[in-house]
Amino acid sequence: MPRSALTGSRIRDRRTAKGLKQADLAREVGISPSYLNLIEHNRRRIGGKLLIDLSRALEVEASQLTEGAEAALLSRMRQAAADAPKVVTESDRADEFAGRFPGWAGLVAVQHDRIAQLERTVETLTDRLTHDPFLSTSLYDVVSSVTSIRSTSSILAGEEELDAEWQGRFLQNLDNDSRRLAESSQALVAYLDGVGDAQGGATSPQEELEGYLLRNGFTLNALEDGTATPAELVVDAALDSEPAQILALAYFERYAKDARRLPLKGFIAQYAVTPDPATLAQIYQADIAMILRRIATLPEDDPEQRIGLVTCDASGTLTFRKESPGFSIPKFGAACPLWTLYQALICPNTPIQTVVEQASRTAPLFRCYAIAQPLQPASFTAPTVIEATMLILPLEGPHQMAPMEMAQPVGSSCRICPRDECAARREPSILADGF
Amino acid sequence: MGKHVLLIEDEPNIIEAIRFILSRDGWSVDTHSDGANAIERVQSMKPDLIILDVMLPNKSGYDILRDLRDDALTAKLPVLMLTARGQTKDRELAERLGVNEFITKPFSNSDILASVRALAGAG
Numbered sequence: 022m023p024r025s026a027l028t029g030s031r032i033r034d035r036r037t038a039k040g041l042k043q044a045d046l047a048r049e050v051g052i053s054p055s056y057l058n059l060i061e062h063n064r065r066r067i068g069g070k071l072l073i074d075l076s077r078a079l080e081v082e083a084s085q086l087t088e089g090a091e092a093a094l095l096s097r098m099r100q101a102a103a104d105a106p107k108v109v110t111e112s113d114r115a116d117e118f119a120g121r122f123p124g125w126a127g128l129v130a131v132q133h134d135r136i137a138q139l140e141r142t143v144e145t146l147t148d149r150l151t152h153d154p155f156l157s158t159s160l161y162d163v164v165s166s167v168t169s170i171r172s173t174s175s176i177l178a179g180e181e182e183l184d185a186e187w188q189g190r191f192l193q194n195l196d197n198d199s200r201r202l203a204e205s206s207q208a209l210v211a212y213l214d215g216v217g218d219a220q221g222g223a224t225s226p227q228e229e230l231e232g233y234l235l236r237n238g239f240t241l242n243a244l245e246d247g248t249a250t251p252a253e254l255v256v257d258a259a260l261d262s263e264p265a266q267i268l269a270l271a272y273f274e275r276y277a278k279d280a281r282r283l284p285l286k287g288f289i290a291q292y293a294v295t296p297d298p299a300t301l302a303q304i305y306q307a308d309i310a311m312i313l314r315r316i317a318t319l320p321e322d323d324p325e326q327r328i329g330l331v332t333c334d335a336s337g338t339l340t341f342r343k344e345s346p347g348f349s350i351p352k353f354g355a356a357c358p359l360w361t362l363y364q365a366l367i368c369p370n371t372p373i374q375t376v377v378e379q380a381s382r383t384a385p386l387f388r389c390y391a392i393a394q395p396l397q398p399a400s401f402t403a404p405t406v407i408e409a410t411m412l413i414l415p416l417e418g419p420h421q422m423a424p425m426e427m428a429q430p431v432g433s434s435c436r437i438c439p440r441d442e443c444a445a446r447r448e449p450s451i452l453a454d455g456f
Numbered sequence: 457m458g459k460h461v462l463l464i465e466d467e468p469n470i471i472e473a474i475r476f477i478l479s480r481d482g483w484s485v486d487t488h489s490d491g492a493n494a495i496e497r498v499q500s501m502k503p504d505l506i507i508l509d510v511m512l513p514n515k516s517g518y519d520i521l522r523d524l525r526d527d528a529l530t531a532k533l534p535v536l537m538l539t540a541r542g543q544t545k546d547r548e549l550a551e552r553l554g555v556n557e558f559i560t561k562p563f564s565n566s567d568i569l570a571s572v573r574a575l576a577g578a579g
Contacts (some may be wrong), residue, residue, distance in 0.1 A: 168470055169470045171562045171564075173472075191473075
């Protein structure tokens, strides 16, 4: 039923909302109650003067009676229906529903928006709580300290007399454990405060380093122009934890090496002419992973178009994350096995590029370039240590899709990926199951 | 009494407390803190009973228990397991692997003592 055909329903809803009797409204606009009844049941189409008289009497714009619910409301309702494919909705009557019950329709739309917002929060929190090594370690520390304190204090409070040496040792242990418990508890509280804020602060050494890089736009001028050594920059970065400082030193040393090999100014100019990483590798006679890292450190003009980068080791564990807006990267735990990163991992030394479509409401597209390379020279006496690197480019400019090129659907991680039929799925999605 | 317990645990102050409790009760207590070579330690010490923590460096208590049960010489050795995780699935895993007793941290000293006495009597 077209929206204009529901004008009568809207007139009736508006009249009842205003507490007017049908006969009173009919009298006011100069028609019979029976004719108004036919109009209100959509059995007579109206327009012209009568429509204007009715809208004036009902104190609404005539267009609100003829157009009905806003297109945006209908769009949100249809999106709500699309997000719940297992529920059969009368999609061809959405307009009628919105027209007759605008309040309820608005509620459906608001609830849908709220669910989407909560899903995003759940994604973040579940990701952290399920896979967070910091939380696991902190809780283990708390339990261990409490165990020791309980056992030791029971001994001290026991009936038997302890000799002075044992008593001194146990008191010392109590003191140590209570200090440790205080530190663990404080760390846990700080962490949980961060969880409350879905954008929370750094909770792992890796996040601490990544936070520093984010604040500095991922381009480290002191290393680019050689005005600071990696060690000096670590001091300057003032990272809180020692593990983060160790990670930062390794990152800065590699960054400085890349910067010396591919000086920024020339690289920016060359990238503008030759955006293909493989061609750049040939021009510079550099390995492709270094080219990918260098592209990811180019100064950015627009944070919304930020170039992303991830690396992983042979176990698939993500060892570095630089997000590109819209490309969701799990903070903890394993990522989507369909990522180009992992396709590269199973074919070492083979450059792979793919256009991928992330599973989200906006289904953003990215061009990903990846390669897996050994970190050390080959050896007969030690296992090969390999690292895969993936560059994530927003699909624009020179990285646009070519004609006939297909996008590979991917996700972030299985627990928060809604794709139903995925051969690579490890576990059910909390989103698809409606948690 | 006078039996020999091997305590495999990596928290020094917990080790000291358990060692004290059991020693006072007449037990001979040896300790070991690393999961990696715990099995070799059991084989060399030949204890009457093992108290085994789950979270150990290099090798988990579950893996050590599995290895103990796979070896005919230690398959029946009484094992009391300590864990910070008291979830049903952890208890079930320990039972499947053949644990004799399972105690969740934080424990009371009397629980430890009672369990060790009971296991020694059963063993």
